[in-house]
Amino acid sequence: MEQESYDQAPAARIMMEEIKVSPDYNWFRSTVPLKRIIVDDDDSKVWSLYDAGPKTIRCPIIFLPPVSGTAEVFFQQVLALTGWGYRVISLQYPVYWDLTEFFDGFRKLLDHLQLDKVHLFGASLGGFLAQKFAEYTYKSPRVHSLILCNSFSDTSIFNQTWTANSFWLMPAFMLKKIVLGNFAKGPVDPKMADAIDFMVDRLESLNQSELASRLTLNCQNSYVEPHKIKDMAVTIIDVFDQSALSMEAKEEMYKLYPNARRAHLKTGGNFPYLCRSAEVNLYIQIHLRQFHGTRYAAISPDMVSAEELEVQDSCLTNNQDSEDDE
Numbered sequence: 001m002e003q004e005s006y007d008q009a010p011a012a013r014i015m016m017e018e019i020k021v022s023p024d025y026n027w028f029r030s031t032v033p034l035k036r037i038i039v040d041d042d043d044s045k046v047w048s049l050y051d052a053g054p055k056t057i058r059c060p061i062i063f064l065p066p067v068s069g070t071a072e073v074f075f076q077q078v079l080a081l082t083g084w085g086y087r088v089i090s091l092q093y094p095v096y097w098d099l100t101e102f103f104d105g106f107r108k109l110l111d112h113l114q115l116d117k118v119h120l121f122g123a124s125l126g127g128f129l130a131q132k133f134a135e136y137t138y139k140s141p142r143v144h145s146l147i148l149c150n151s152f153s154d155t156s157i158f159n160q161t162w163t164a165n166s167f168w169l170m171p172a173f174m175l176k177k178i179v180l181g182n183f184a185k186g187p188v189d190p191k192m193a194d195a196i197d198f199m200v201d202r203l204e205s206l207n208q209s210e211l212a213s214r215l216t217l218n219c220q221n222s223y224v225e226p227h228k229i230k231d232m233a234v235t236i237i238d239v240f241d242q243s244a245l246s247m248e249a250k251e252e253m254y255k256l257y258p259n260a261r262r263a264h265l266k267t268g269g270n271f272p273y274l275c276r277s278a279e280v281n282l283y284i285q286i287h288l289r290q291f292h293g294t295r296y297a298a299i300s301p302d303m304v305s306a307e308e309l310e311v312q313d314s315c316l317t318n319n320q321d322s323e324d325d326e
Contacts, residue, residue, distance in 0.1 A: 017238035018025055018190075019198040039108035045094035047109050052078050059144060060087035060298040061119040061288065064126030066150075066270075067214045068179050068203040076277035077121070077284065084310060085303025086288070089113075095213045098166070099222060100325040103136045110142055112233060117144040120296055123247075123273060125214060127151025138228040145233040148166045149247045149280070150243050150270060153256050156297065157249045160219035167215045172208040175215060179203060188241070188269060195206065195274035214250040226256040234260035235282060235287040239268040261287065285310075 019025055037047045048071050053060065061081070063074040071092040081088045083294065091109075096102040096267055106129075110118065120143055122130035127148040134143035155164075180203070183196055203211075234257045254262070263283040268276040291297050292304050 011299055016105070016192040017157050020201065020267055024079060025075055028079055032078060034071070037112060039112050040105055044241070045105065047091055047094055047271065049089055049091035050078055053082040053088045054085065054300045055087065057087035057300065059117050059119065059298055060089050060115065061121055061284070061298045063088070063090040064120060065092065066124035066126055068199050068219055069123065070202045070205060071236040073202060075274060077273060077281060080112060080277070080281045082118045082283065084285070084306070085300040086298050094215070095209045097133055097213050097216055098220070099217060102217065103133055104132055105138065107142065115138065117142055117296060119145045119147070120150065121147040121284065122151055123149045124151055125218045127154070127215065128153070131229065132222065132230060135225055143232065145287065145291070146325070147235045147237065147284060148253065148275065150239065150245055151238040151253065152245060152249045153253055155219055157246065158258060164216050164220040167212040170212065172211060175208065175211040176203055178215065183270065189267070191275040192269050195269070196273040199271055199275060215250050224256060233290065235283060236260045237263040237265070237272070237283055239265045241267045242270060243270045253296055
């Protein structure tokens with residue numbers, strides 16, 4: 001497969017913007033409205049979200065982005081899953097500087113949307129926040145299951161806890177440089193290159209306080225207490241190629257969730273939901289199908305039969321592809 005080099009910082013490359021001009025992305029932007037919701041007393045704290053699929057579903061899947069992400073980065077999951085009858089919400093956080101403030105805001109958002117329990121898909125920081133929110137609400141649970149993509153359980157892995165309290169002082173260009181330092185360098189295939197370009201574009205859309213607050217949440221000293229969420233259904237999605245996470249961080253996740261389903265992608269880098277969306281979508285469907293027929297189903301009941309046939313066909317195709325690779 002042809003490969004492109006990312007030896008330079010991604011921002012230094014000419015932006016191809018293949019994803020931004022793709023028919024799927026333009027269809028998403030033209031058909032799914034972006035909502036802005038304020039649930040705090042502070043009017044500057046605005047949640048931005050896409051809510052697609054049947055509103056009769058009371059336990060949807062909610063997508064939480066990484067530091068560099070916006071609600072748009074999961075557009076391929078929104079399109080695919082709503083096509084099969086799921087209710088999907090992809091959101092973008094307001095500026096919150098500590099975890100408790102974030103938890104209270106997210107809980108109020110769920111109350112506003114009249115959602116008692118939800119399934120959470122979190123990428124990187126989004127996965128950490130999903131775990132911590134499940135832990136925070138464990139006495140009165142708001143999270144029914146977790147899908148953790150390239151995520152972590154302890155912020156100390158970034159060796160930035162000592163600088164976490166100074167991000168608010170740094171100019172935007174310096175914060176963006178910190179984030180870009182975790183993006184893949186060296187040869188990547190064209191789809192991964194397109195994903196990185198798209199994420200660089202999303203990163204450029206974030207202002208200083210948005211970036212500084214996310215980096216603060218990402219790096220301030222905190223870790224997951226798994227005994228509080230040990231009975232929850234968890235799927236861990238990670239990649240075998242280069243990503244911002246060390247092997248030690250991945251192993252720690254496996255130890256914390258010994259009963260979790262593991263979904264490994266041979267390649268995909270930091271953003272497999274963009275460049276390996278078909279595989280990621282299949283793993284999401286496999287995770288969610290265990291709740292079909294219960295009050296926690298994220299899918300419309302009359303779509304279940306057709307969706308399950310699609311999953312079976314996709315599994316057979318994937319197995320055949322794996323055999324061909326060997």
